[in-house]
Amino acid sequence: MKFNPENTIDNAYLVDFKFIIDPRGDLVEIQHTRDLPFIPKRTFLISQVPNKNTRGEHAHKECHQLLIAVSGIVHVKVDDGFSSKEYILTSPKQGIYIPPMIWGAQYNYSKEAVLLVFASENYDPDDYIRKYEDYLKLRNE
Amino acid sequence: MKFNPENTIDNAYLVDFKFIIDPRGDLVEIQHTRDLPFIPKRTFLISQVPNKNTRGEHAHKECHQLLIAVSGIVHVKVDDGFSSKEYILTSPKQGIYIPPMIWGAQYNYSKEAVLLVFASENYDPDDYIRKYEDYLKLRNE
Numbered sequence: 001m002k003f004n005p006e007n008t009i010d011n012a013y014l015v016d017f018k019f020i021i022d023p024r025g026d027l028v029e030i031q032h033t034r035d036l037p038f039i040p041k042r043t044f045l046i047s048q049v050p051n052k053n054t055r056g057e058h059a060h061k062e063c064h065q066l067l068i069a070v071s072g073i074v075h076v077k078v079d080d081g082f083s084s085k086e087y088i089l090t091s092p093k094q095g096i097y098i099p100p101m102i103w104g105a106q107y108n109y110s111k112e113a114v115l116l117v118f119a120s121e122n123y124d125p126d127d128y129i130r131k132y133e134d135y136l137k138l139r140n141e
Numbered sequence: 142m143k144f145n146p147e148n149t150i151d152n153a154y155l156v157d158f159k160f161i162i163d164p165r166g167d168l169v170e171i172q173h174t175r176d177l178p179f180i181p182k183r184t185f186l187i188s189q190v191p192n193k194n195t196r197g198e199h200a201h202k203e204c205h206q207l208l209i210a211v212s213g214i215v216h217v218k219v220d221d222g223f224s225s226k227e228y229i230l231t232s233p234k235q236g237i238y239i240p241p242m243i244w245g246a247q248y249n250y251s252k253e254a255v256l257l258v259f260a261s262e263n264y265d266p267d268d269y270i271r272k273y274e275d276y277l278k279l280r281n282e
Contacts, residue, residue, distance in 0.1 A: 023191070024190065024191070024194045024196060025187050025188065025189055025190030025191070025194060025196055025250070026187070026188050026189045027185060027186070027187055028185065028186040028187075028188075029183065029185055029264075030183060030184040030185070030186075031182065031183050031263055031264070032181070032182055032183060032184070033182070033263075040173070041172065041173055041174070042170065042171060042172050042173060043171040043173070043184075043259075044168060044169065044170055044171070045168070045169040045171075045209075045211050045233040045257075046166050046167070046168050046169075047166065047167050047169075047211075047212070047233060048166055048167045049165065049166030050164070050165070050166070053165045053166060055165060055166055068186075070186055070188075070211050070212065070255050070257065071188070071211065071212040071213075071253065071255045092186040092188060092255065109166070112212065112253055114211050114212045114233065114255065116186075116211065116257070122172055122174075123170075123172070
């Protein structure tokens with residue numbers, strides 16, 4: 001099997017943001033050029049996910065993503081077709097960066113969970129790899 | 142009094158985002174160039190605000206902001222020194238745009254509230270007008 005070393009699960013990683021705890025409220029500051037591995041063109045907000053559901057089971061060919069549980073708890077799995085790793089997002093002060101060509105899934109959303117996703121590209125249906133078998137084929141090309 | 146017509150509270154307005162209701166979870170998509178009045182350079186996430194507290198009592202000279210209650214409920218007041226208006230943010234599918242030189246404040250955060258703020262500029266302490274009397278002076282220059 002031939003793997004692009006840029007695309008293993010080791011290239012998915014947690015990012016810590018500037019976090020200011022204050023009795024008037026906690027503040028996370030994300031300066032895009034300084035704190036994100038890419039400049040986001042889109043922001044998604046995902047909420048009201050039933051706990052039994054899994055979302056986001058796909059990979060992107062070119063789009064970079066960064067996921068933040070801005071409220072509640074979300075489990076995130078990253079998979080490179082060779083090995084996989086689970087991250088549990090519990091705070092807005094941390095995000096998980098998922099590079100292109102990494103298979104991802106999100107599940108075990110807590111009741112109040114809201115997932116924010118920054119994406120590096122505008123919507124392009126051709127950028128999605130939606131079937132895991134297709135993903136494995138592309139990984140092995 | 143001399144007011145810049147670009148800076149009255151009528152230039153603060155609600156923005157509706159693309160919202161997809163799905164039994165697997167609701168999705169808000171914000172394409173920055175299409176859906177926001179400016180391209181954000183920073184994102185803030187504000188949480189754990191005690192209900193009795195008011196935050197964000199200031200104006201910006203040049204920075205544009207857009208506020209979204211990604212979880213819970215947040216009350217937002219905009220004020221141009223002449224009149225004021227209150228918005229109640231209750232859903233991630235809508236945000237309030239606050240242009241420069243508009244005085245803003247946020248309060249009545251519900252317990253689970255998380256406020257997302259997009260800002261058009263990187264941090265510059267000189268861009269803040271923190272005293273209402275200074276704001277009124279600048280408005281009347």
